[in-house]
Every structure is written in structure tokens, then in C-alpha cells.
Amino acid sequence: MAAKKEKTCNLCGRKLPVSQFYTQKTSVGTTVYRSRCKECYRNVTKEYYWANRDMLLKRQRQQYKKRRPYLKNYYQTHREERLKYQREWYRKRRLKRADLAAQNEKEKAGAGGNS
Numbered sequence: 001m002a003a004k005k006e007k008t009c010n011l012c013g014r015k016l017p018v019s020q021f022y023t024q025k026t027s028v029g030t031t032v033y034r035s036r037c038k039e040c041y042r043n044v045t046k047e048y049y050w051a052n053r054d055m056l057l058k059r060q061r062q063q064y065k066k067r068r069p070y071l072k073n074y075y076q077t078h079r080e081e082r083l084k085y086q087r088e089w090y091r092k093r094r095l096k097r098a099d100l101a102a103q104n105e106k107e108k109a110g111a112g113g114n115s
Helices: 038-051 053-077 079-113
Strands: 006-008 015-017 021-025 031-037
Touching: 021 038, 031 038, 038 053, 053 079
Parallel strands: none
Antiparallel strands: 006 015, 021 031
16 A cells, blocks of 8 residues: 655645645656645745746746747748637537537426426
8 A cells, every 4th residue: 555645845844745746847857846835836936926026027028029020920820720720619619518508408407307
């Protein structure tokens, strides 16, 4: 019987199951668990964002400006592929919604007959 794997968070010091830790790939291709639990990792990330918000937004704007010509060209050269994909997605979505609606109607009819 396999023992439950646990790990201690380096920030809060709590001993938690490994499912409470994010994973990352190493340079050699193995997967390891991060040293901070998910909760601490989210808190640190959130604090960093709010402490450096202006710099991060500026960087994001610069990246968008840099990539904009590439994106424009990509959308123009792959127009047909995008439209084909969108049509297929909408078609599948319509079918899925119709199936869900039919299923709901069956459930309502079944529930109404039992009253």
C-alpha cells in the first residue's frame, strides 16, 4: 500500500499533501514539486503583482506592441483556417446545447410525472 506523499511548505511551514503544491519541469525533463504550497504561491504572486503593477503593465504593453505586426500578419494569412475552425466550433456548440436542452426537457418531463 502506497503511503500518502506529503511535503512541507518553505514559506508557511505546514505539512501538506503533494496535491497542494504546483509542479514544474526541470532542465533535465523531470517533474518536481515547488517549494511553496499553492496558497502561499498565489499570495506571493498576488503581492508581487500589486507591488510591481505599473512595471508589469508597461512590459505587457511593450510586448503587445512588439507582437502586433506578427499577429496582424498571422490573422491575415490564416484567415480561412480560423474561419473554418470557428464554423466547426459553433456547429459543435450548437449540437451540444441542443443535446443539453433535450436532456433538460426529459428530466423535467420525468420529474413532472412523479408528482
